[in-house]
Amino acid sequence: xxxxxxxxxxxxxxxxxxxxxxxxxxxxxxxxxxxxxxxxxxxxxxxxxxxxxxxxxxxxxxxxxxxxxxxxxxxxxxxxxxxxxxxxxxxxxxxxxxxxxxxxxxxxxxxxxxxxxxxxxxxxxxxxxxxxxxxxxxxxxxxxxxxxxxxxxxxxxxxxxxxxxxxxxxxxxxxxxxxxxxxxxxxxxxxxxxxxxxxxxxxxxxxxxxxxxxxxxxxxxxxxxxxxxxxxxxxxxxxxxxxxxxxxxxxxxxxxxxxxxxxxxxxxxxxxxxxxxxxxxxxxxxxxxxxxxxxxxxxxxxxxxxxxxxxxxxxxxxxxxxxxxxxxxxxxxxxxxxxxxxxxxxxxxxxxxxxxxxxxxxxxxxxxxxxxxxxxxxxxxxxxxxxxxxxxxxxxxxxxxxxxxxxxxxxxxxxxxxxxxxxxxxxxxxxxxxxxxxxxxxxxxxxxxxxxxxxxxxxxxxxxxxxxxxxxxxxxxxxxxxxxxxxxxxxxxxxxxxxxxxxxxxxxxxxxxxxxxxxxxxxxxxxxxxxxxxxxxxxxxxxxxxxxxxxxxxxxxxxxxxxxxxxxxxxxxxxxxxxxxxxxxxxxxxxxxx
Numbered sequence: 001x002x003x004x005x006x007x008x009x010x011x012x013x014x015x016x017x018x019x020x021x022x023x024x025x026x027x028x029x030x031x032x033x034x035x036x037x038x039x040x041x042x043x044x045x046x047x048x049x050x051x052x053x054x055x056x057x058x059x060x061x062x063x064x065x066x067x068x069x070x071x072x073x074x075x076x077x078x079x080x081x082x083x084x085x086x087x088x089x090x091x092x093x094x095x096x097x098x099x100x101x102x103x104x105x106x107x108x109x110x111x112x113x114x115x116x117x118x119x120x121x122x123x124x125x126x127x128x129x130x131x132x133x134x135x136x137x138x139x140x141x142x143x144x145x146x147x148x149x150x151x152x153x154x155x156x157x158x159x160x161x162x163x164x165x166x167x168x169x170x171x172x173x174x175x176x177x178x179x180x181x182x183x184x185x186x187x188x189x190x191x192x193x194x195x196x197x198x199x200x201x202x203x204x205x206x207x208x209x210x211x212x213x214x215x216x217x218x219x220x221x222x223x224x225x226x227x228x229x230x231x232x233x234x235x236x237x238x239x240x241x242x243x244x245x246x247x248x249x250x251x252x253x254x255x256x257x258x259x260x261x262x263x264x265x266x267x268x269x270x271x272x273x274x275x276x277x278x279x280x281x282x283x284x285x286x287x288x289x290x291x292x293x294x295x296x297x298x299x300x301x302x303x304x305x306x307x308x309x310x311x312x313x314x315x316x317x318x319x320x321x322x323x324x325x326x327x328x329x330x331x332x333x334x335x336x337x338x339x340x341x342x343x344x345x346x347x348x349x350x351x352x353x354x355x356x357x358x359x360x361x362x363x364x365x366x367x368x369x370x371x372x373x374x375x376x377x378x379x380x381x382x383x384x385x386x387x388x389x390x391x392x393x394x395x396x397x398x399x400x401x402x403x404x405x406x407x408x409x410x411x412x413x414x415x416x417x418x419x420x421x422x423x424x425x426x427x428x429x430x431x432x433x434x435x436x437x438x439x440x441x442x443x444x445x446x447x448x449x450x451x452x453x454x455x456x457x458x459x460x461x462x463x464x465x466x467x468x469x470x471x472x473x474x475x476x477x478x479x480x481x482x483x484x485x486x487x488x489x490x491x492x493x494x495x496x497x498x499x500x501x502x503x504x505x506x507x508x509x510x511x512x513x514x515x516x517x518x519x520x521x522x523x524x525x526x527x528x529x530x531x532x533x534x535x536x537x538x539x540x541x542x543x544x545x546x547x548x549x550x551x552x553x554x555x556x557x558x559x560x561x562x563x564x565x566x567x568x569x570x571x572x573x574x575x576x577x578x579x580x581x582x583x584x585x586x587x588x589x590x591x592x593x594x
Contacts, residue, residue, distance in 0.1 A: 004230045005195045009187045010168065011086045011158035017232045018047035026229060029075055030238040030253060038236065041075055046082070046229070049075075049148035051156035053083035060142070061117055063088030063159055066170065068116040069216070070096050070107070070129050071146075073239035076122035077215045078225060080146040081169075084120075085187070088159035091169040092116055092182070093216040096125060097132040102542070106180060108136050110172050114182055114409060118142040164188030170409050171218050171328045182409035183328045192402035193222060193331035194230045196375035200337055201291050201322070203231060203261060210236040210259035212243040212250055219296045222332040223263055247272045248280040251314075255285050263293025263324070265547045266300055267481075269307040274479055276310075287315030291338060295324035297547045298446075298464045301342045301366035302472065325370035325446050329418065329431055331403040334378070335444045337371035343440070350447065351460045353394040355440045365465060369443040376401035379423065379430065380439055383450060388423060394438045394447055398423070398430040405431075452551050454486045456494050456528055463551060466498065469525045476502050476514050481541045483554040498522060499534040499554055501541055502566065511535050515569035534558065535567040 007013035017024075022044035030038040041049075061067070067084050069091055071077035077093075084091035092114045097104040111119075119138070121129045123145050133139050168190055170182035197203065209228035213220030228235035236257045243250045251272065254262055269292075294304070308318035324336030344358035347365050358364035376399050380389045383396040398421055407415030421430040436453070437446040448462040455461075463484035471477045482500030498518060506514070515533040522530040540563065542550040557563050 004191055004198065007191055008164060009085075009158070009162040009166065010082070010190060010230075011162060013191070013230060014043070014047060014050075014082065015158070017229070018043045021232055024232065025234050027075060027078065027225075028234065028236045028257070029073070030236065030242075039075065043232070046079070049079045050082035050086050052148045053079055053146050054086035054158070055156040056144075057083055057087045057089060057118075058156075061087070061089060064090060064167070065117045066090045066092050066114045068092045068094060068111055068114065068119045070094055070119055070121045070125065071215065072096060072122055072125045073215070073237075073241075074122060074124075076146045078229075079148055080120040081215075081221075083146065085162075085168055086156065086158045088162055088166065090114075090167050092172070093169065093221060094172065095214065095216050096128065104132060104136070107132075108138075110180060110182070111136075111138060111141075113172075113180075114170050116141065118144055120144050120146050123147055162187065164191065167406070171222075171331075171405075173328050181411055181414060184406040184409055185328075185331055186406060189331045189403055189405055190222065190226060191230070192375070193333050194227045196403060197223070197227055197333045197336075198231060200333075200371070200374040201261070203227060203233075203291075205232040207231065207260045208234050208236070208258050209261045210238075210253055210257055211262045211264065212238045212240050213264060214240050217296075218328050218332040219263065219265075219326075223293070223295075223326075224261075227261075243268070244271075248276045248284075251276065251284050251286060251311075252280075254289050258288050260288060260290045261293070262289065262291075263295060263322075265296040266294055266298065266303050267547055269294060270300075270303045271479070273303070273306045273310050281311070281314055284311075284314040286311055287317070289316060290320055291322050292316075292320045293322050293324050293336065294340075295326060295336070295370075297549075298448075299323045299368045299370070300464075300468055301368050302468070304340050304342060304368060323368050323370050325435075325437075325444055327433055327435070329405055329433065330376065330399050330401075331405060333374065333403070334376055334399065335371045335373045337374075341369035341443065343367050343369060343445070350394070353460065355392045355394065355438050355445060367445045367447070369440075370437075370446055372443055376403060377430075378439070378444065380437065381421075381423065381430075383432075386421065386423060389438075392438055392440050394436055396450060397433045397435045397437045397444070397446070399433060400428055400430045452485070454484070454494075454496065455488075456486060456496055459528070461526060461528065464549075466522060466526055466528075467500070470498070470500060470518055470521055473521045473525070474514060474518060476506060476510075479503070480538060481543065481549060483541050483549050483551045485551045485555045485558075487555070487559070495531040496522075496528060497532045497534065497555075497558060498530045499536060499541065499558065499563065499565075501536045501538045504538065506566075508567070511567035512569070515567055519569065519571070529571060531571045533569045534563060534565045536563060536565055540564070 002016040026043045027041045028038040081091045097107045168187045169185045172180040211224045319339040321340040326333045344364045345355045347363035349356040379398045380395040381398045389395040421432045466484045467482045480501035487495040519530045542553040
């Protein structure tokens with residue numbers, strides 16, 4: 001039997017599964033909002049569909065060509081993705097262009113940067129995608145609907161020279177701190193990363209997978225779909241929109257289909273705590289959910305605790321919560337493991353870039369462990385000197401191993417900067433993640449991003465800590481997101497900006513009082529002065545496709561006066577003038593209270 005660790009390529013592994021277990025259910029797509037039915041596909045059907053589309057692609061394109069995949073929820077995406085790999089071509093997953101200008105521009109940037117020679121989509125999305133292509137001047141590219149049922153039957157043999165070094169896909173980064181870049185992921189990267197994940201959690205062909213994470217996102221594709229297929233298991237999928245509308249349907253799917261592995265970003269667990277009713281809770285049995293992966297965005301201790309307490313009545317076990325750390329540049333998975341560990345650390349020590357146990361009576365922060373590194377050489381390094389740091393010290397996370405990607409597509413300068421780090425007297429090159437963290441007791445604790453750390457009067461503060469304290473203190477912010485950032489070029493004193501969405505229906509007096517109270521919370525809990533508090537409508541805070549806050553984008557929108565806030569409170573008028581200028585008619589000053 002060919003297993004994941006021995007396979008030379010993805011097609012070799014899947015063709016073996018189609019031969020050894022042709023009638024085993026591979027995928028099931030739930031079509032309705034109740035999650036009670038779905039469209040199943042066997043391993044034979046998946047293989048035949050991918051081969052049929054690959055045969056069609058091979059008539060028009062060459063091995064190594066990049067194909068942009070723009071699909072709505074459904075089996076067409078995975079068929080198109082696998083067809084690219086069968087044909088030796090490079091899959092470029094991306095979200096549908098969407099309604100908003102920044103979303104459409106991002107997909108256009110991916111199309112141009114990748115040099116895509118064609119666009120694959122599904123029948124339901126072809127009109128929408130075609131219109132976007134015409135608007136953006138891409139109508140010269142072929143638009144192909146991956147409707148495998150219309151393909152002629154016949155044999156197709158994947159390219160003989162496919163191997164672990166063959167480029168499989170370009171996974172475009174979330175772009176939380178800049179323009180998206182195409183991470184070059186090989187067949188070997190995919191196989192090695194799934195092997196690491198499966199060994200860390202003890203996953204095998206008897207582990208049922210399920211979830212709703214978008215297929216174009218690395219957590220949904222490489223953290224859910226591909227592990228299930230590679231391990232010859234079953235994956236049940238529901239649409240992201242169905243989850244957002246009715247969060248309990250995710251949990252119902254886990255119950256109905258005996259799902260053991262299902263992962264989601266932190267916000268999904270928080271949403272379930274708020275939106276799942278007692279009646280819905282009473283009908284659930286979550287005792288078979290062994291691994292509740294949590295990753296892709298900062299993991300909050302409060303969310304972990306609240307979810308475990310809320311759903312214990314449904315048989316959910318707290319030890320099933322499994323925080324993970326990963327990034328596209330290392331395929332997706334880096335560390336994690338069963339059972340969430342929450343550690344209280346001294347707040348002052350954290351500001352001084354080290355972890356130490358909390359002292360009674362002193363301020364502390366609760367950090368969530370992301371488990372032990374899996375099949376990777378992980379070092380904590382001083383980002384300024386490149387020197388390794390001892391256990392407990394906070395520094396940049398550097399990685400080396402078989403899951404680390406080749407580099408960025410057509411971007412040698414960025415590749416050298418990110419993938420070419422060197423540690424003195426250590427052979428080989430490391431990936432600089434840009435993330436800050438520490439190894440503490442053999443486990444990884446991620447504390448933030450280097451570029452997002454706020455330094456005010458010599459103090460180092462993580463923006464997500466400020467945002468979390470505010471949500472804990474003010475019910476008007478519950479279930480909303482915020483972006484805290486600093487402006488350091490406005491004078492001798494940095495301007496600390498707290499922007500946050502609020503729930504709908506709050507009057508002007510309530511907003512004014514809330515802004516003042518938030519300023520006091522920042523002073524009381526963080527010992528800092530919020531120069532400006534900006535209250536926003538839901539949906540205003542920019543996020544990546546994986547839910548990460550785009551603080552750099554929010555900083556730019558704020559400086560350009562483009563946020564259109566519900567209310568703005570400035571600590572001092574001169575700071576407002578320094579940021580926006582005294583004559584800016586379109587600035588936030590029009591809606592400010594000083």
